[in-house]
Amino acid sequence: xxxxxxxxxxxILLLITxxxxxxxxxxxxIAYSSRGFSHLQTFLNILITNSGLIxxxxxxxxxxxxxxxxxxxxxxxxxxxxxxAVGMRSGHNAIVMILIVLVIGIAFGMFQGFLVGYLEIQPFxxxxxxxxxxRGMTAVICTEQVSITEKTSKLFYDWANAKINxxxxxxxxxxxxxxxxxxxxxxxxxxxxxxxxxxxxxYTKLGRAFYAIGGNAVSAAMMGLxxxxxxxxxxxxxxxxxxxxxxxxxxxxxxxxVSQATGLEMDAIxxxxxxxxxxxxxxxxxxxxxxxxxxxxxxxxxVKTNGKLASSWPNILTAALLFVFIVIQSVFxxxxxxxx
Amino acid sequence: MEGNVVLTARGISMTFPGVKALSNVDFTxxxxxxxxLMGENGAGKSTLIKCLTGINDFESGEIHVDGISGxxxxxxxxxxxxVGISTVYQEVNLCPNLSVAENLFIGREPMTxxxxxxxxxxxKRSQKIMDxxxxxxxxxxxxxxxxLAIQQMVAIARAVDMxxxxxxxxxPTSSLDDEEVEKLFTLMRALRxxxxxxxxVTHFLEQVYAVCDxxxxxxxxxxxxxxxxAELPRVKLVAAMMGKNLDDLAEIQKESIENVExxxxxxxxxxxxxxxxxxxxxxxxxxxxxxxxxGLLGSGRSELARAIYGADKANTGTLKVDGKxxxxxxxxxxxxxxxxxxxxDRKAEGIIADLSVRENIILALQAxxxxxxxxxxxxxxxxxxRYIDLVRIKTPNPETMVKQLSGGNQQKVILARWLATNPDFxxxxxPTxxxDIGTKSExxxxxxxxxxxxxxxxxxxxxxxxxxxxxxxxxIMRDGEKVGxxxxxxxxxxxxxxxxxxxxxx
Ligand SMILES: Nc1ncnc2c1ncn2[C@@H]1O[C@H](COP(=O)(O)OP(=O)(O)OP(=O)(O)O)[C@@H](O)[C@H]1O
Ligand SMILES: [Mg+2]
Numbered sequence: 001x002x003x004x005x006x007x008x009x010x011x012i013l014l015l016i017t018x019x020x021x022x023x024x025x026x027x028x029x030i031a032y033s034s035r036g037f038s039h040l041q042t043f044l045n046i047l048i049t050n051s052g053l054i055x056x057x058x059x060x061x062x063x064x065x066x067x068x069x070x071x072x073x074x075x076x077x078x079x080x081x082x083x084x085a086v087g088m089r090s091g092h093n094a095i096v097m098i099l100i101v102l103v104i105g106i107a108f109g110m111f112q113g114f115l116v117g118y119l120e121i122q123p124f125x126x127x128x129x130x131x132x133x134x135r136g137m138t139a140v141i142c143t144e145q146v147s148i149t150e151k152t153s154k155l156f157y158d159w160a161n162a163k164i165n166x167x168x169x170x171x172x173x174x175x176x177x178x179x180x181x182x183x184x185x186x187x188x189x190x191x192x193x194x195x196x197x198x199x200x201x202x203y204t205k206l207g208r209a210f211y212a213i214g215g216n217a218v219s220a221a222m223m224g225l226x227x228x229x230x231x232x233x234x235x236x237x238x239x240x241x242x243x244x245x246x247x248x249x250x251x252x253x254x255x256x257x258v259s260q261a262t263g264l265e266m267d268a269i270x271x272x273x274x275x276x277x278x279x280x281x282x283x284x285x286x287x288x289x290x291x292x293x294x295x296x297x298x299x300x301x302x303v304k305t306n307g308k309l310a311s312s313w314p315n316i317l318t319a320a321l322l323f324v325f326i327v328i329q330s331v332f333x334x335x336x337x338x339x340x
Numbered sequence: 341m342e343g344n345v346v347l348t349a350r351g352i353s354m355t356f357p358g359v360k361a362l363s364n365v366d367f368t369x370x371x372x373x374x375x376x377l378m379g380e381n382g383a384g385k386s387t388l389i390k391c392l393t394g395i396n397d398f399e400s401g402e403i404h405v406d407g408i409s410g411x412x413x414x415x416x417x418x419x420x421x422x423v424g425i426s427t428v429y430q431e432v433n434l435c436p437n438l439s440v441a442e443n444l445f446i447g448r449e450p451m452t453x454x455x456x457x458x459x460x461x462x463x464k465r466s467q468k469i470m471d472x473x474x475x476x477x478x479x480x481x482x483x484x485x486x487x488l489a490i491q492q493m494v495a496i497a498r499a500v501d502m503x504x505x506x507x508x509x510x511x512p513t514s515s516l517d518d519e520e521v522e523k524l525f526t527l528m529r530a531l532r533x534x535x536x537x538x539x540x541v542t543h544f545l546e547q548v549y550a551v552c553d554x555x556x557x558x559x560x561x562x563x564x565x566x567x568x569x570a571e572l573p574r575v576k577l578v579a580a581m582m583g584k585n586l587d588d589l590a591e592i593q594k595e596s597i598e599n600v601e602x603x604x605x606x607x608x609x610x611x612x613x614x615x616x617x618x619x620x621x622x623x624x625x626x627x628x629x630x631x632x633x634x635g636l637l638g639s640g641r642s643e644l645a646r647a648i649y650g651a652d653k654a655n656t657g658t659l660k661v662d663g664k665x666x667x668x669x670x671x672x673x674x675x676x677x678x679x680x681x682x683x684x685d686r687k688a689e690g691i692i693a694d695l696s697v698r699e700n701i702i703l704a705l706q707a708x709x710x711x712x713x714x715x716x717x718x719x720x721x722x723x724x725x726r727y728i729d730l731v732r733i734k735t736p737n738p739e740t741m742v743k744q745l746s747g748g749n750q751q752k753v754i755l756a757r758w759l760a761t762n763p764d765f766x767x768x769x770x771p772t773x774x775x776d777i778g779t780k781s782e783x784x785x786x787x788x789x790x791x792x793x794x795x796x797x798x799x800x801x802x803x804x805x806x807x808x809x810x811x812x813x814x815x816i817m818r819d820g821e822k823v824g825x826x827x828x829x830x831x832x833x834x835x836x837x838x839x840x841x842x843x844x845x846x
Contacts, residue, residue: 204455208446211437212442215435215438216434221417222427223498224447226418282435
């Protein structure tokens with residue numbers, strides 16, 4: 001009845017995810033080495049492109065750990081980006097606008113969290129309403145695409161174009177010029193947030209409370225945890241992280257538009273699931289989710305590098321991967337049950 | 341408040357939809373006493389406890405706790421912990437996905453200087469706590485890897501480790517075996533001597549007389565009275581709980597083993613095994629026979645039954661049912677061959693809390709008939725009514741959701757579910773767990789009666805005495821192996837000796 005091995009099923013799932021990423025990436029390097037896939041910059045580009053998604057996935061992982069879901073994130077990003085773009089267009093300072101967006105994130109998350117935690121409404125319903133609200137508000141603010149340019153905000157423009165050079169891994173391009181690999185500030189933000197979430201989940205009371213509630217909310221309450229509050233905080237974190245993600249997103253796209261980040265919530269959920277987070281709650285961590293994002297990013301990158309594949313291929317591959325992972329997860333669950 | 345009183349409840353009333361669960365109940369707990377809270381299933385014991393700890397919002401009444409001026413109104417377990425009340429609830433309430441150590445410390449983790457939780461320190465402390473209790477676990481492993489008994493001990497350890505003035509234990513012993521119960525009692529006595537007031541709920545009367553100093557009896561949500569233990573002998577206690585005298589248990593008349601052995605075989609297993617849980621075993625069960633399985637917890641009692649029933653598919657051996665060799669791959673095959681099994685882990689495999697009592701009762705019967713042969717509503721109601729009556733399920737009506745029943749009544753619902761399938765061969769794994777003394781003897785009678793109608797029964801229980809009363813023969817289990825059988829001279833002493841085996845006697 002006892003498992004002797006130190007390694008439990010969840011660690012194995014995480015290792016599978018990491019292994020899969022390595023295989024996928026190595027495959028890309030071998031197949032497309034002539035097109036520069038093996039350069040460090042390709043990997044860094046995946047990080048840059050997905051910096052917003054990393055932030056969102058961190059928040060979503062937290063919510064999913066409590067056995068909840070937050071599908072408002074894509075729409076919230078669109079709304080945040082629109083607010084940033086419109087605000088800067090009308091001459092407001094970038095820092096002020098960023099603060100406004102963060103405050104909106106906190107307030108929005110608190111409200112959703114209140115509905116889920118204290119009024120015990122289904123999280124799917126609450127965040128679906130949140131999603132419609134944010135998309136709608138985006139259109140109310142402005143129906144057209146609004147760009148952020150050097151003229152509207154010099155500061156934001158400079159951030160977006162700032163390069164942080166990496167002192168190794170460079171290469172000579174075909175004109176013989178030495179290319180220094182770089183990342184953008186958005187990557188730094190995303191990785192710091194990832195580290196923060198990892199430490200929070202592992203080493204704080206709050207972090208462990210998320211796991212406890214996902215494992216069994218009734219038990220958690222009977223052990224003296226404040227389930228309602230912890231749930232609310234989960235949704236708050238999701239929206240704050242999402243707003244931070246929106247800033248990364250805006251730095252990458254330099255625009256706000258109604259259709260921005262459509263379906264991003266599904267990318268985030270699928271990344272978390274591929275990373276070993278269970279939709280039923282209580283199991284998962286952000287390292288897995290991070291690799292989930294990287295796997296999704298690598299697939300897109302491979303398809304882009306290939307150039308001949310239709311752009312819908314990433315979706316199909318992600319679908320296949322998701323399927324494989326869900327099967328693996330349920331096989332593990334079945335094996336565990338059998339052992340008992 | 342008197343000097344030695346640690347907790348008083350005055351005039352507590354509480355109503356659930358359709359049920360007056362408590363009416364005007366008084367309760368007093370003194371320092372350094374173990375106080376039994378007794379009553380039949382549904383009497384209101386757990387409800388009273390949940391009023392004390394803030395899970396239930398009672399309508400009227402007052403609670404006072406020593407050292408706190410004014411009435412105390414808890415709103416959650418956390419509040420209760422803060423005034424010094426620590427509780428193990430009837431349902432084991434832990435998080436399976438966290439490690440044993442985390443379950444012991446969650447919500448009160450030791451912190452480092454950086455305000456992060458100090459894993460190293462609580463892992464060490466947890467290991468010490470469990471070692472002191474003499475329970476062999478690796479505290480860094482997830483709780484779900486361990487048996488129900490160990491989970492229950494973890495829940496107890498958690499409550500005990502908290503500095504408390506009042507310790508509440510609601511049926512903590514229901515899935516423990518004698519050895520673990522003894523460990524718990526030692527622990528309880530030590531705490532009592534330190535001045536902690538302990539409330540103890542159980543349906544095992546021997547346990548009450550073994551550790552308690554005082555008894556409060558509830559019946560149908562009303563206080564019957566509070567008695568020092570010496571003034572309430574067993575017979576009077578049962579009468580106080582039931583409101584009438586218990587029917588004589590000696591009434592149970594089982595068939596003699598010689599008679600039973602003349603009948604045909606219902607089940608005949610040869611060399612059946614399931615890798616990792618049970619070594620190859622042979623067992624024969626005649627028609628009209630009750631065979632008990634005795635052994636310590638984890639000795640393979642349930643596993644033997646599961647291998648026959650196909651819940652764990654047998655890897656080796658042959659099985660004959662009614663003389664014909666059969667192959668059972670999964671439980672539905674067994675059901676179609678006329679078997680039924682009441683599983684041991686009711687929470688995971690049994691109760692569907694959000695369905696009504698009626699739906700829960702007809703569930704297995706419906707599954708057996710197949711999806712398309714729906715039982716008519718009238719038929720369903722008839723069956724539900726019959727079994728509610730037979731096993732005395734206390735429910736406002738058959739349409740009440742199972743989660744609204746008391747713990748013991750939920751157990752009865754599942755028992756009813758399997759009885760309703762009317763099987764030729766019935767496996768009962770701990771059928772009387774959490775069930776009150778009156779119904780317990782009803783169930784024992786029912787088992788003997790079913791046997792006299794020609795049904796075969798495999799009966800697993802930690803209580804040897806109830807098996808002695810009903811079984812014609814007993815199989816003895818040790819370390820995942822069937823080590824022998826007893827048919828003549830079935831006495832407590834003989835069975836205990838057989839269970840312990842030769843090695844232990846020295
Ligand atoms: N959540 C609930 N909703 C509705 N009714 C309830 C609920 N919990 C308990 N009851 C009812 O209150 C009564 C008392 O139940 P309680 O759980 O206190 O019994 P108990 O004495 O602990 O019994 P047991 O020995 O079976 O555990 C029962 O009739 C039960 O049906
Ligand atoms: Mg109870």
